[in-house]
Amino acid sequence: NAGVTQTPKFQVLKTGQSMTLQCAQDMNHEYMSWYRQDPGMGLRLIHYSVGAGITDQGEVPNGYNVSRSTTEDFPLRLLSAAPSQTSVYFCASTFLRDRGGVFFGQGTRLTVV
């Protein structure tokens, strides 16, 4: 039981490049989400999903795309990276009816130069 797995752990991109951050969970959680963490700002919700085929925007969705084709996977796509997207990205998941908070992955540290 690996929990929430994020890959890669570190990534450096050039401005304008695209990439996909991977997130997979093996707990059969319906709910999955992506946050970004910036110093002094805590974690802010980018996108979330309540099940396969269903996604919605969070607080800071601009510049990011998501899709949910399976219960296990929830990739985050940066279409054209910008320096403002330099951040640590966390994927989190839980059962939809669980009111007890979410489980986090170990994070992906992204630098856009």
Added chain:
Amino acid sequence: AQSVTQLDSQVPVFEEAPVELRCNYSSSVSVYLFWYVQYPNQGLQLLLKYLSGSTLVKGINGFEAEFNKSQTSFHLRKPSVHISDTAEYFCAVSDHGNKLVFGAGTILRVKS
């Protein structure tokens, strides 16, 4: 809309001293409240949560928090801290328990 204010960005404290990390929230509906801990270069780990019932909630590593509805607060406390408690602590609020709104975080620095 919900929001969380963590009143201290950094809290320095000596080992074995008590500590309180302050958290205030705003919400127009009933809420669920959480404290998460993040050790350096790691993900976030759930420390404790308030869903309903007793307003005093006990969590892992000897931490506890008290939900105060009238003051809209959920302060985190530990009677005696250890060097290993050095980390960043995040307070979060949710009306569903999964879509969390986080505060800016408080860095706890425990000194020997």
